[in-house]
Amino acid sequence: MHMKDILYQYNPWWEEDFALKDIFPREKYINLLTENLGNDNVLFLTGLRRVGKTTLMKILIKKLIDAGIESKFILYVSVDDYLLKNKNLLEIIEEYKKIHRLTFDHKLYVFFDEITYQKDYFHQLKTLYDKYSIKIVATSSSSSLLKDKKAFLTGRSITIEVKPLDFPEYMVFKDINLKKRDSALEEEYFKDYIRDGGLPENVLNPNREYLMNLVDDIIQKDITAFHGIKNHQIMRDYFTLLMERGGKQLSINKIANILHISPDTSRRYLYYFEETFLIHLLPRWGKTNEKILSSKKIYACDLGIKYLFTGDRDLRSYFENYIYLQLRNKKEVFYLYEDGNEIDFITSDTILIEAKYNAEISGKQKALFDRMNAKKKLVINSVDGLKLLAGL
Numbered sequence: 187m188h189m190k191d192i193l194y195q196y197n198p199w200w201e202e203d204f205a206l207k208d209i210f211p212r213e214k215y216i217n218l219l220t221e222n223l224g225n226d227n228v229l230f231l232t233g234l235r236r237v238g239k240t241t242l243m244k245i246l247i248k249k250l251i252d253a254g255i256e257s258k259f260i261l262y263v264s265v266d267d268y269l270l271k272n273k274n275l276l277e278i279i280e281e282y283k284k285i286h287r288l289t290f291d292h293k294l295y296v297f298f299d300e301i302t303y304q305k306d307y308f309h310q311l312k313t314l315y316d317k318y319s320i321k322i323v324a325t326s327s328s329s330s331l332l333k334d335k336k337a338f339l340t341g342r343s344i345t346i347e348v349k350p351l352d353f354p355e356y357m358v359f360k361d362i363n364l365k366k367r368d369s370a371l372e373e374e375y376f377k378d379y380i381r382d383g384g385l386p387e388n389v390l391n392p393n394r395e396y397l398m399n400l401v402d403d404i405i406q407k408d409i410t411a412f413h414g415i416k417n418h419q420i421m422r423d424y425f426t427l428l429m430e431r432g433g434k435q436l437s438i439n440k441i442a443n444i445l446h447i448s449p450d451t452s453r454r455y456l457y458y459f460e461e462t463f464l465i466h467l468l469p470r471w472g473k474t475n476e477k478i479l480s481s482k483k484i485y486a487c488d489l490g491i492k493y494l495f496t497g498d499r500d501l502r503s504y505f506e507n508y509i510y511l512q513l514r515n516k517k518e519v520f521y522l523y524e525d526g527n528e529i530d531f532i533t534s535d536t537i538l539i540e541a542k543y544n545a546e547i548s549g550k551q552k553a554l555f556d557r558m559n560a561k562k563k564l565v566i567n568s569v570d571g572l573k574l575l576a577g578l
């Protein structure tokens with residue numbers, strides 16, 4: 187297949203009206219992305235596989251077309267396409283220029299999906315950035331591949347992490363509209379949300395096998411194959427252990443012992459999970475040294491995935507995990523641990539947050555809570571209480 191034909195397939199709007207079917211808008215992200223379309227920065231979208239990055243790109247493309255941008259000035263390519271394996275970004279752009287006889291006097295909008303599949307994508311992006319009047323939007327499902335290389339575009343790139351649907355978005359996707367305030371019903375729906383999680387396809391059509399295959403695929407393609415690890419099963423076992431330890435301080439050594447691997451290997455594997463967004467690690471609040479040496483707490487990327495591995499035996503742990511996901515990227519966040527007592531979260535601007543689903547804060551914890559000099563102190567113990575997070 188010629189590259190020209192491939193590009194035509196990826197960009198149906200060059201020839202016909204472009205419509206998006208059965209897509210729910212995710213206003214928060216769309217507003218944030220639209221705000222960033224106007225500037226020259228390279229816009230990176232990261233996040234877990236299947237979380238909806240490509241869909242957001244397509245929504246942006248539709249917005250541009252609806253705003254009157256001529257469709258030939260918009261290019262979308264999935265860089266991990268097998269047929270484009272031997273083509274670099276500059277060659278793709280050259281072909282695109284040829285197709286539309288573009289001279290680059292016009293501003294172009296170029297969307298590269300899964301950009302990190304190109305080995306030296308950052309050099310190529312920099313060349314494109316320096317050479318043309320071009321707005322580049324790119325996605326990646328690996329945090330570290332972006333982190334290492336973004337230095338080439340210092341001050342000229344913005345990264346937005348797309349997260350699984352939160353509970354209000356879940357309700358929209360499920361077409362549930364609680365007209366009257368009904369806390370009891372809301373709690374029930376939240377239990378459904380815990381089971382389904384926030385991955386769009388799984389919310390629309392819940393299926394354990396889908397989530398299991400997704401986790402397996404990420405472990406297989408993005409971890410074992412990518413890092414040359416031969417034992418796939420050990421990574422599955424590792425991930426199961428991580429899910430079971432959700433919300434707890436993680437001991438790299440204990441996991442190393444259980445899996446019969448060295449502590450160094452255990453640490454390395456842990457970061458592989460983190461870079462695929464399958465898990466998130468929360469550092470301890472304190473002096474720099476303490477922060478580095480203390481164990482981190484672990485959270486799942488998605489409640490549905492956590493549910494797959496641990497079932498519904500501890501709703502409180504899901505609630506805490508949910509709060510972590512809401513705080514993530516909004517604030518720099520840590521956990522607080524002092525004299526054997528723990529407060530779930532403290533933000534860098536000293537907001538204390540304790541997740542206590544259907545329970546009261548314990549006496550010792552309360553003492554620590556009261557003793558801390560903090561800007562705000564929140565105990566969240568119900569789904570209704572989650573609204574307190576909106577104001578942060």
Ligand SMILES: Nc1ncnc2c1ncn2[C@@H]1O[C@H](COP(=O)(O)OP(=O)(O)OP(=O)(O)O)[C@@H](O)[C@H]1O
Pocket residue numbers: 208209210211212234235236237238239240241242327385386387
């Ligand atoms: N806003 C949405 N409304 C309806 N369905 C959605 C929405 N966002 C994502 N989906 C569905 O979820 C699935 C995954 O979405 P998408 O391909 O955009 O994710 P992705 O993050 O780009 O995945 P990958 O990293 O694997 O390429 C698709 O089937 C898509 O239709």
